[in-house]
Amino acid sequence: MKVRDSGMPEPEYWESLFEIDGVLAGLGIDDRINDAVEVGCGYGTFTVPVAKRIRGTLHSFDIEPAMIAAARDRLERGGVANVALRERDVIADGFGLPPRSMDAVLLFNILHTEDPVALLQSSAGLLRSGGRVLVIHWRSDVKTPRGPDLSIRPKPDQIIAWANHTGSLTADSSARMLPPWHFGLTLHRHVP
Numbered sequence: 676m677k678v679r680d681s682g683m684p685e686p687e688y689w690e691s692l693f694e695i696d697g698v699l700a701g702l703g704i705d706d707r708i709n710d711a712v713e714v715g716c717g718y719g720t721f722t723v724p725v726a727k728r729i730r731g732t733l734h735s736f737d738i739e740p741a742m743i744a745a746a747r748d749r750l751e752r753g754g755v756a757n758v759a760l761r762e763r764d765v766i767a768d769g770f771g772l773p774p775r776s777m778d779a780v781l782l783f784n785i786l787h788t789e790d791p792v793a794l795l796q797s798s799a800g801l802l803r804s805g806g807r808v809l810v811i812h813w814r815s816d817v818k819t820p821r822g823p824d825l826s827i828r829p830k831p832d833q834i835i836a837w838a839n840h841t842g843s844l845t846a847d848s849s850a851r852m853l854p855p856w857h858f859g860l861t862l863h864r865h866v867p
């Protein structure tokens with residue numbers, strides 16, 4: 676099932692709304708990460724820069740064939756070989772990856788899904804001990820040029836509560852601002 680309100684505007688506009696290096700630095704996405712998962716890669720806005728920073732394979736999923744095609748084109752043009760790109764409904768069908776095999780799961784602009792606890796739970800199941808779920812989402816405390824309706828847009832405290840509800844994820848600190856329009860959260864898997 677496609678996540679509600681997860682359609683994309685034109686790529687140039689979408690990508691004018693992020694400071695990508697700042698987002699990745701703010702979340703500690705670097706060569707300490709071996710393998711990782713990206714849920715809903717969209718145009719590949721973050722796929723290429725994340726793949727270039729980590730040591731292992733980035734498993735990137737999207738439900739939309741057009742998004743997979745756009746991301747694939749970008750990977751080929753960028754000569755990026757460490758991404759496994761798959762068209763898949765990860766909400767309905769899961770990831771098809773071994774449990775406890777990943778260092779990070781990226782949930783970027785996707786946690787306004789209908790059942791966020793279930794998505795956090797399935798993401799946590801992919802993590803090795805010490806692994807992290809890395810979240811970004813649109814701020815609600817300022818007027819933003821894009822983002823899901825405020826009625827379904829999760830605030831940091833809400834996401835932390837959902838994470839606690841999974842029983843296996845804990846926020847390492849409060850949210851950090853990722854200018855201009857986003858916040859970020861790091862959720863650690865704490866079950867051995």
Ligand SMILES: C[S@@+](CC[C@H](N)C(=O)[O-])C[C@H]1O[C@@H](n2cnc3c(N)ncnc32)[C@H](O)[C@@H]1O
Binds near residue numbers: 719
């Ligand atoms: C708002 S976009 C964010 C894209 C990317 N994460 C970013 O921040 O640039 C959400 C993406 O998730 C994809 N998506 C929605 N539901 C999905 C599902 N059930 N399984 C996999 N991908 C999904 C959409 O097709 C869309 O490309």
